[in-house]
Amino acid sequence: KALANGHLTNGISSASTERIQIINDEKAFTPDLTTQIERWGLRDAGFNYNLVAVFGSQSTGKSTLLNKLFGTTFDVMDETRRQQTTKGKNLSFREACEIVLTEITGIWMCRGKDMNVMVMDVEGTDGRERGEDQDFERKSALFSLASSEILIVNLWEHQVGLYQGANMGLLKTVFEVNLGLFGKAALSGTHSRTLLLFVIRDHIGQTPMANLQTTLTADLTRIWENLAKPTELQDRKLTDYFDLAFTALPHKILSADKFESEVINLRTRFVNKSSEDYLFKPAYHKRIPADGVAFYMEGIWDQVQTNKDLDLPTQQELLAQFRCDEISSVALSEFNEQAKSQKRPVESGRVVEGLGAMMRNWRTDALTRYDRDASRYHKGVYGRKRAELLASLDTTLSPLFLGQLKNLHKTCLVAFKKEILDGLRGDSYNFAEVVYKAQGRCVEVFSETAQEALVQGTEWAWEDELESLKEEVRAVADQCRQDETKKMVNLIEKNFKKLISEPVDLALNKAKPDMWDSVLRTFKEILEKSETTYLAKATSFNCTEEENITSLAALRKRAWLALRAKIDEQTADPAILGKLRAHFEERFRYDEHGVPRVWKPEDDIDSAFKKAKDETLELVPLYSKISPVDSTLEYTLPSEATDTLSSEEFDFPATLIVFTETKTLELTSKFRRDADAYYVEAKRSTVASIAQ
Ligand code: GDP
Numbered sequence: 086k087a088l089a090n091g092h093l094t095n096g097i098s099s100a101s102t103e104r105i106q107i108i109n110d111e112k113a114f115t116p117d118l119t120t121q122i123e124r125w126g127l128r129d130a131g132f133n134y135n136l137v138a139v140f141g142s143q144s145t146g147k148s149t150l151l152n153k154l155f156g157t158t159f160d161v162m163d164e165t166r167r168q169q170t171t172k173g174k175n176l177s178f179r180e181a182c183e184i185v186l187t188e189i190t191g192i193w194m195c196r197g198k199d200m201n202v203m204v205m206d207v208e209g210t211d212g213r214e215r216g217e218d219q220d221f222e223r224k225s226a227l228f229s230l231a232s233s234e235i236l237i238v239n240l241w242e243h244q245v246g247l248y249q250g251a252n253m254g255l256l257k258t259v260f261e262v263n264l265g266l267f268g269k270a271a272l273s274g275t276h277s278r279t280l281l282l283f284v285i286r287d288h289i290g291q292t293p294m295a296n297l298q299t300t301l302t303a304d305l306t307r308i309w310e311n312l313a314k315p316t317e318l319q320d321r322k323l324t325d326y327f328d329l330a331f332t333a334l335p336h337k338i339l340s341a342d343k344f345e346s347e348v349i350n351l352r353t354r355f356v357n358k359s360s361e362d363y364l365f366k367p368a369y370h371k372r373i374p375a376d377g378v379a380f381y382m383e384g385i386w387d388q389v390q391t392n393k394d395l396d397l398p399t400q401q402e403l404l405a406q407f408r409c410d411e412i413s414s415v416a417l418s419e420f421n422e423q424a425k426s427q428k429r430p431v432e433s434g435r436v437v438e439g440l441g442a443m444m445r446n447w448r449t450d451a452l453t454r455y456d457r458d459a460s461r462y463h464k465g466v467y468g469r470k471r472a473e474l475l476a477s478l479d480t481t482l483s484p485l486f487l488g489q490l491k492n493l494h495k496t497c498l499v500a501f502k503k504e505i506l507d508g509l510r511g512d513s514y515n516f517a518e519v520v521y522k523a524q525g526r527c528v529e530v531f532s533e534t535a536q537e538a539l540v541q542g543t544e545w546a547w548e549d550e551l552e553s554l555k556e557e558v559r560a561v562a563d564q565c566r567q568d569e570t571k572k573m574v575n576l577i578e579k580n581f582k583k584l585i586s587e588p589v590d591l592a593l594n595k596a597k598p599d600m601w602d603s604v605l606r607t608f609k610e611i612l613e614k615s616e617t618t619y620l621a622k623a624t625s626f627n628c629t630e631e632e633n634i635t636s637l638a639a640l641r642k643r644a645w646l647a648l649r650a651k652i653d654e655q656t657a658d659p660a661i662l663g664k665l666r667a668h669f670e671e672r673f674r675y676d677e678h679g680v681p682r683v684w685k686p687e688d689d690i691d692s693a694f695k696k697a698k699d700e701t702l703e704l705v706p707l708y709s710k711i712s713p714v715d716s717t718l719e720y721t722l723p724s725e726a727t728d729t730l731s732s733e734e735f736d737f738p739a740t741l742i743v744f745t746e747t748k749t750l751e752l753t754s755k756f757r758r759d760a761d762a763y764y765v766e767a768k769r770s771t772v773a774s775i776a777q
């Protein structure tokens with residue numbers, strides 16, 4: 086019992102030859118097989134491994150043979166104990182044959198030395214009376230048959246032909262259950278054939294090998310014919326499921342040398358792939374990847390144990406689901422680790438350089454990892470789980486992509502604004518050009534970076550985001566243009582004021598009936614020039630028709646107001662009174678030749694005074710209203726002309742009035758007082774001249 090527990094290494098401690106008990110005496114499957122397969126270095130072997138098992142009575146040298154063939158480390162019962170068990174009991178031949186049944190207590194597995202072969206050996210206690218516990222042996226035989234590529238059937242020469250001898254009877258049961266469980270699967274081609282390799286031990290040579298082979302084949306055929314088969318498999322032949330091979334080994338003790346050399350010959354057939362009678366034919370392979378063997382065998386054991394009528398494809402599918410899920414989650418967790426590294430930068434608003442390349446790499450890596458390990462499993466399941474994995478990958482990547490786009494949008498817009506601001510510094514810029522260039526660069530940078538972030542195979546798109554960016558860029562550009570237009574209109578207005586100043590001063594200083602004609606003529610000329618200046622610039626700005634209408638209206642109104650301000654300046658009380666006084670003086674104090682008058686007592690001061698005063702007072706109505714003689718020069722500003730640049734109320738006709746009536750009266754009376762002063766002064770001067 087002590088031997089059957091734990092990892093016994095027979096003094097060899099290297100992991101590659103470690104044994105493992107895959108099924109213990111409580112018929113439980115080990116949870117450690119996957120780990121062990123990894124320790125054997127076979128985890129990544131894929132399909133590049135073989136599985137062989139042995140079947141036969143207790144103490145027929147099974148373990149001895151396996152150890153010699155594969156360099157395994159299975160326990161071999163020593164000679165003395167063997168003598169005590171079978172031979173020591175001094176049984177009759179018949180009894181000996183019946184007792185050869187092994188009460189299985191466990192199944193062991195070992196890796197072949199320097200070969201990718203997993204070898205299964207059954208371990209049993211000493212033979213007991215038949216019938217006591219056939220359950221385990223039947224199950225272990227069935228298990229070996231269903232899971233291995235080659236089943237070595239080990240028997241003594243003298244057991245051949247003894248149908249009643251336990252082995253053949255056992256085979257019958259095993260065939261029967263095997264057919265019931267896996268027969269259908271085998272027909273559909275999903276469960277491969279198995280080789281039954283009969284090894285006849287202690288072949289002395291009395292009966293030629295050919296005869297033994299004939300006997301065994303006949304026995305097997307008879308067994309097969311008498312099987313209780315499922316109806317739909319009634320016509321199936323033994324050869325539909327099994328290949329048979331036969332070999333004999335000489336007596337281990339009596340012909341020790343020949344025994345050794347024959348064992349070596351047999352070993353070559355397991356090892357040498359190019360050998361003509363190479364035993365591990367691809368057709369026997371169960372097509373279970375090495376990393377799935379543990380799970381697969383456990384499933385078979387479970388099926389055998391519970392004798393459930395399950396199909397192997399289902400079993401393979403279950404295995405595939407389990408393994409593909411496992412492989413997928415490993416791939417996914419590595420992937421998530423990588424993707425996490427860029428989550429924070431993206432969330433913090435950064436545009437991560439080369440994000441697309443990174444995402445594509447993570448994704449490809451994850452898929453490659455998955456494909457490498459999972460593609461060997463059931464194709465349908467593999468494909469389905471791959472699609473699921475892909476969906477998970479893309480679900481993780483999608484927020485990164487969208488975040489990148491959003492951040493890109495923001496930074497592009499900021500860069501665009503900055504470029505415009507920088508471009509509009511100084512005086513020598515071309516506004517339209519600055520905007521055009523910045524716009525182009527913005528779209529280019531966005532498109533390039535967005536395209537880089539794309540991952541092939543997804544339905545991600547960036548075009549909508551670009552459209553929305555373009556819209557915002559357009560809005561910023563519009564705002565800039567409006568600001569720029571305002572600046573331009575202000576500049577034109579300033580210039581207009583400068584140009585209008587002198588001509589208006591001149592015109593209003595000489596009060597003539599057509600005074601307003603020249604004021605308005607000048608106004609129109611300068612305004613026309615200003616409008617031309619505006620339109621030339623506005624065209625280069627790409628201003629809209631509507632913007633031009635608004636700006637021109639504003640310009641006209643401001644020009645008019647500038648003119649009015651100039652007129653107000655020239656007609657303010659001191660200015661207008663000065664003008665009136667000058668006009669009066671010219672007429673009253675100077676004669677028609679411009680010579681100052683010296684009043685004499687006989688002069689008609691009163692008439693002269695009245696004439697000069699009346700003529701001067703006529704000027705007041707002339708100044709009081711902007712009204713040209715030539716009516717074509719009349720200027721009207723549509724009062725509804727909206728000026729978005731200022732919000733003041735504006736009543737154009739009112740602006741034509743320079744002086745109100747009250748103002749006119751006030752000015753008249755002020756002027757009269759001034760004039761009266763001149764009259765008094767003139768009178769006094771005559772009195773003075775008389776007094777002299
Ligand atoms: P197992 O129970 O079938 O695994 O048998 P073992 O390999 O443990 O061997 C049982 C005994 O049979 C040991 O004492 C071996 O030395 C002996 N033995 C092994 N091979 C042969 C053989 O080919 N012929 C004979 N006569 N004895 C053998």
Ligand code: MG
Pocket residue numbers: 147148149159160161162206207208209
């Ligand atoms: Mg053994």
